Amino acid sequence: MDSIFQKIKNRLRRGRMSRPERALELYAEAVRLTESGHQKQAVEKFSAAIKLSPSTGKLFHHRGAAFAEMGSLDAAVFDYDTAVRLNPSYPDTYLDRGNVRHAMNEPAKAAKDYSEAIRLRPDWAEAYANRAVVHAELGDAAASDEDTRNALKLGVDADALNEMISAAREGSHGE
Numbered sequence: 300m301d302s303i304f305q306k307i308k309n310r311l312r313r314g315r316m317s318r319p320e321r322a323l324e325l326y327a328e329a330v331r332l333t334e335s336g337h338q339k340q341a342v343e344k345f346s347a348a349i350k351l352s353p354s355t356g357k358l359f360h361h362r363g364a365a366f367a368e369m370g371s372l373d374a375a376v377f378d379y380d381t382a383v384r385l386n387p388s389y390p391d392t393y394l395d396r397g398n399v400r401h402a403m404n405e406p407a408k409a410a411k412d413y414s415e416a417i418r419l420r421p422d423w424a425e426a427y428a429n430r431a432v433v434h435a436e437l438g439d440a441a442a443s444d445e446d447t448r449n450a451l452k453l454g455v456d457a458d459a460l461n462e463m464i465s466a467a468r469e470g471s472h473g474e
Contacts, residue, residue, distance in 0.1 A: 322351040326358060333365050341365045356385030360392045367399050375399045390419035394426050397433075406433045424453035428460050435467035443467075 316324065329344035345362035352358060363378030379396035382389070397412030413430035416423060431446035447464060451457055 318351045322348040338365045338369045354385060356382040356389060364395055372399050372403050388419060390416040397429060401433060406436050409433050422453060424450050424455045428455045432463050432467045435464050436470060
């Protein structure tokens with residue numbers, strides 16, 4: 300528990316912070332809130348940081364993740380799109396946007412995002428596994444099998460992946 304003196308000192312220190320320093324402090328607060336399950340408050344902190352540093356793609360990426368956790372998928376995609384425009388070489392944004400698009404039942408767009416994540420980070424097992432599932436849902440067994448082999452070679456749990464692939468293939472036949 301901060302003493303009254305410490306709280307006053309902290310307020311004074313914040314008043315002397317540069318915009319980037321304050322944005323970084325808000326970012327750290329937002330990450331802590333996200334990790335403790337307080338997504339709405341995290342979105343507020345990320346938004347405040349974005350106002351101070353609107354050209355920082357990582358802020359949009361993390362706010363998008365908080366929106367996704369809240370179930371606000373359209374807002375998440377909007378932020379991921381912005382993050383991609385600001386930093387097109389950050390593979391995590393493509394993977395996360397692909398996950399949201401998959402949750403929104405947009406498998407072709409999800410596959411495109413996973414492909415870009417793999418292009419940027421060719422050893423990413425999770426991206427191969429996710430794309431394998433999407434290819435299975437789309438009925439492309441050959442592409443799904445190739446991605447499954449790559450994911451397994453890179454260390455994905457075989458039982459878990461095979462279970463997801465089987466469920467995806469069953470789901471694609473029932474449509």
